[in-house]
Amino acid sequence: MPVTILVGAQWGDEGKGRxxxxxxxxxxxxxxxxxxxxxxxxxxxxxxxxxxxxxPSGILNDGVVCILGHGMVINPKKLLDELKYLADRGLHLxxxxxxxxxxxxxxxPVHIALDTASEEALAxxxxxxxxxxxGPAYTDKVRRSGIQAHAMRDVEGFADQIHRQVExxxxxxxxxxxxxxxxxxxxxxxxVEYARQIQPYIxxxxxxxxxxxxxxxxxxxxxxxxxxxDVDLGHYPFVTSSSPSVxxxxxxxxxxxxxxxxxxxxxxxxxxxxGSGPMPTELHDEIGNRxxxxxDKPWDExxxxxxxxxxxxxxxxxxxxxxxxxxxxxxLVLTKLDVLSGFESLKIATAYQLGDRQIDDLPASLLDMELxxxxxxxxxxWSEDIMQVRRWEDLPLNARRYVERISQLLGIPVSMxxxxxxxxxxxxx
Ligand code: GDP
Ligand code: IMO
Ligand code: MG
Numbered sequence: 429m430p431v432t433i434l435v436g437a438q439w440g441d442e443g444k445g446r447x448x449x450x451x452x453x454x455x456x457x458x459x460x461x462x463x464x465x466x467x468x469x470x471x472x473x474x475x476x477x478x479x480x481x482x483x484p485s486g487i488l489n490d491g492v493v494c495i496l497g498h499g500m501v502i503n504p505k506k507l508l509d510e511l512k513y514l515a516d517r518g519l520h521l522x523x524x525x526x527x528x529x530x531x532x533x534x535x536x537p538v539h540i541a542l543d544t545a546s547e548e549a550l551a552x553x554x555x556x557x558x559x560x561x562x563g564p565a566y567t568d569k570v571r572r573s574g575i576q577a578h579a580m581r582d583v584e585g586f587a588d589q590i591h592r593q594v595e596x597x598x599x600x601x602x603x604x605x606x607x608x609x610x611x612x613x614x615x616x617x618x619x620v621e622y623a624r625q626i627q628p629y630i631x632x633x634x635x636x637x638x639x640x641x642x643x644x645x646x647x648x649x650x651x652x653x654x655x656x657x658d659v660d661l662g663h664y665p666f667v668t669s670s671s672p673s674v675x676x677x678x679x680x681x682x683x684x685x686x687x688x689x690x691x692x693x694x695x696x697x698x699x700x701x702x703g704s705g706p707m708p709t710e711l712h713d714e715i716g717n718r719x720x721x722x723x724d725k726p727w728d729e730x731x732x733x734x735x736x737x738x739x740x741x742x743x744x745x746x747x748x749x750x751x752x753x754x755x756x757x758x759x760l761v762l763t764k765l766d767v768l769s770g771f772e773s774l775k776i777a778t779a780y781q782l783g784d785r786q787i788d789d790l791p792a793s794l795l796d797m798e799l800x801x802x803x804x805x806x807x808x809x810w811s812e813d814i815m816q817v818r819r820w821e822d823l824p825l826n827a828r829r830y831v832e833r834i835s836q837l838l839g840i841p842v843s844m845x846x847x848x849x850x851x852x853x854x855x856x857x
Pocket of ligand 1: 472
């Protein structure tokens with residue numbers, strides 16, 4: 429069976445981009461299935477750092493065709509910016525390498541204005557969104573007032589739809605949020621121009637994928653965000669508005685589970701989260717700061733999309749086990765193991781204490797999540813720099829023990845360990 433799905437196993441930023449770049453070498457097609465430009469996927473190739481938000485990270489492999497699936501919400505302006513960003517780096521993407529689903533939803537300034545207004549109104553209770561309009565765009569989708577990408581083929585009709593969307597949103601922006609209304613005519617004209625440029629990339633990606641499957645092509649599905657940010661599976665409302673977990677790949681690209689043979693979870697060797705919401709193993713001390721880094725290294729924990737410092741803490745096996753269950757991971761890729769070099773000892777949360785009970789399963793309630801205390805297991809650290817290691821047997825004994833313990837607690841194999849952001853900094857087991 430020819431389909432691999434790569435899913436973020438934590439709260440996003442697990443290093444999915446660099447793992448996709450690696451797995452794309454064995455793929456003909458790489459397809460993004462959910463989210464929008466809230467994602468920030470970094471890939472480092474020979475000292476060049478690529479930051480991708482909409483275009484799949486597989487694009488950096490010659491010959492791989494990339495798809496933006498209909499599970500996505502796409503801001504045409506951001507997509508054109510990204511096409512230019514890649515062109516400036518010598519990668520000119522023509523419609524034979526990049527395909528956009530005709531059913532993908534379109535993000536416009538309306539969604540960004542509503543996202544911002546809603547976050548500001550929530551003040552201290554805000555979700556901490558990326559303010560890329562993601563929530564409002566998915567809201568429009570499910571209430572059936574969104575605009576699908578195929579509408580861009582008829583620019584006049586598209587202009588009308590945008591105009592109506594802005595007028596409708598203005599009522600909410602003005603009367604509920606007391607904002608100045610958006611200029612519907614100017615936005616419609618601006619987006620018509622984007623539509624003209626994007627039209628050639630829009631196609632029936634479902635038919636394309638099924639034709640590829642019939643021809644035994646290998647498809648890699650690139651997840652964005654992470655399982656704990658899934659609208660159904662994460663800690664609502666501190667989630668994104670899409671389905672970043674495995675089911676999102678099926679609905680967001682249009683195939684059944686019978687064509688999938690690998691579900692790869694990507695997990696960082698510790699925990700990070702950006703934005704609000706529960707994170708039981710978060711550290712507010714020197715160790716947390718050390719995991720985050722000061723920002724002098726390109727991989728330090730500051731958001732790829734928003735630049736916000738990420739919250740950092742020890743690995744949370746309760747959350748990771750949940751991710752392995754709900755996604756049915758066949759294997760785990762562990763990233764950023766190198767960042768743990770130099771710690772005298774390392775901790776892994778294997779369960780939570782909730783009052784007088786020990787629990788192994790992730791509670792849904794925000795109140796319970798606030799009350800839980802992680803129960804830690806301590807493992808010895810290692811002092812060696814491991815960024816140059818390429819073989820399992822060359823890793824320090826305690827690094828191998830750390831990885832083996834994670835695999836044992838999860839009950840699934842760790843198939844790869846990434847020890848640096850560079851393309852080849854990978855240990856394959
Ligand atoms: P994504 O959203 O899951 O693709 O992850 P991001 O790209 O947002 O964040 C991961 C960060 O870690 C990026 O800066 C990567 O270049 C970097 N990175 C990925 N894998 C490794 C690794 O094994 N070691 C180090 N030091 N950095 C890594
Ligand atoms: P990648 O693909 C980390 C978080 C936001 C916020 C919540 C909702 O790079 O892993 P949204 O803008 O989606 O409505 O914000 O989700 N979030 C991410 N955190 N990595 C991401 O993507 C994220 N995309 C959204 O910080 O907490
Ligand atoms: Mg990211």
